[in-house]
Amino acid sequence: MQSESIAYLFFAKSLTNMSSTAVQCAYIGLGAMGKSMAGHIARKITSLNYPPLLVYNRTQARAEDFQKENPQISKAASSLEEIAKKADIIFSCLLNDAAVQETVKALKPHLKSGAILVESSTIAPAIAQDLAKQLKEKDVTYIACPVMGPPVKAASGDLTVLMAGGNPETREKVKSLLIPVIGKKAIELGMDDVAESLRLKLCGNYYITGLVELIAEGMTLGEAAGVGQQHVKELLDCVFPNTLLGVYAGRMLNNTYRDQVAFSMSAAKKDVNHIMEMAKDVKASVPITEVFLDHLNQVQAEQGDLDLSAVVGKLRQKAGLDFDLKKQ
Ligand SMILES: NC(=O)c1ccc[n+]([C@@H]2O[C@H](COP(=O)([O-])OP(=O)(O)OC[C@H]3O[C@@H](n4cnc5c(N)ncnc54)[C@H](OP(=O)(O)O)[C@@H]3O)[C@@H](O)[C@H]2O)c1
Known part of the structure; x- marks a missing residue:
């Protein structure tokens, strides 16, 4: 049967x-x-x-x-x-x-x-x-x-x-x-x-946390190059409409990571540690996750437990900009 x-x-x-x-x-x-x-x-x-x-x-x-x-x-x-x-x-x-x-x-x-x-x-x-x-x-x-x-x-x-x-x-x-x-x-x-669904969940959170790092780097690149983060977000919304790229870019553009903690750095860190542990066990490399964790640790130590989109502040500082984007 x-x-x-x-x-x-x-x-x-x-x-x-x-x-x-x-x-x-x-x-x-x-x-x-x-x-x-x-x-x-x-x-x-x-x-x-x-x-x-x-x-x-x-x-x-x-x-x-x-x-x-x-x-x-x-x-x-x-x-x-x-x-x-x-x-x-x-x-x-x-x-x-x-x-x-x-x-x-x-x-x-x-x-x-x-x-x-x-x-x-x-x-x-x-x-x-x-x-x-x-x-x-x-x-x-x-x-x-x-x-x-x-x-x-x-x-x-x-x-x-x-x-x-x-x-x-x-x-x-x-x-x-x-x-x-x-x-x-x-x-x-x-x-x-039962571990299978948790392994897949960690793959999912690998994408979320990696995406946040990617967006933070791109937003900062645009800002430092004089294009302006609002135009980078506009571009993301046109090329990748209705996706998490626009959601996280919006949090970074509007500096909402202090008042609206949708995914806290401490929760993201817990998940990232599980991702890195799983990657180590199976000899997979996750360099984006490592870079994200490094930025997250620095922001958390200096600013407290903000929304994970606040990693953009560390990228901005590295590019010689202020942590918070100045409002136009
Ligand atoms: N938030 C998200 O975006 C999201 C998305 C997908 C999956 N998740 C996962 O879903 C789970 C819950 O997330 P959440 O955002 O709902 O967290 P949350 O708002 O912080 O709620 C945590 C819950 O766990 C309870 N709790 C904490 N420590 C406990 C302990 N030692 N013994 C018994 N209960 C305890 C808390 O009880 P008290 O009220 O007593 O503190 C509360 O009910 C996490 O594993 C998270 O990774 C979260």
């Missing part, structure tokens, strides 16, 4: 099971990304007549605020133990490796057999593998589901979802709650190795 047919049979069976038994879903981590994803999932499961989404956040007030903003469709939980004991499908989006490890450690003793953890944080691939292995011993499925896109795309339900791990049944069950819910498209990777 074709693998798609097997997956369909599993899915049909799981839908039958879902209608007879209530599926309790939960969300852990209501930060810039998580709160929007949780909101979309809460509305989706309500449309399926599932119980309200259980939500948990380390800082409890955020879970209570979420419940107030999403009455009827969500319920704040007071502990990770409560989440683990009640939930069949747990989604999470947390800051970093340590946050995910601590959270799984607290959940693990209480998780229901057969539960599914859908983890969306950007973490080291090896850590996801280790957590998946630990949870398998408890008959819990770990699906590594990192996402591409900033908080504004999370809010509009327009993320790109990367999925690895699970089996045909759990994969379909989870995908039906994520697409088209938090995103319009899922890139599906293997079921045997």
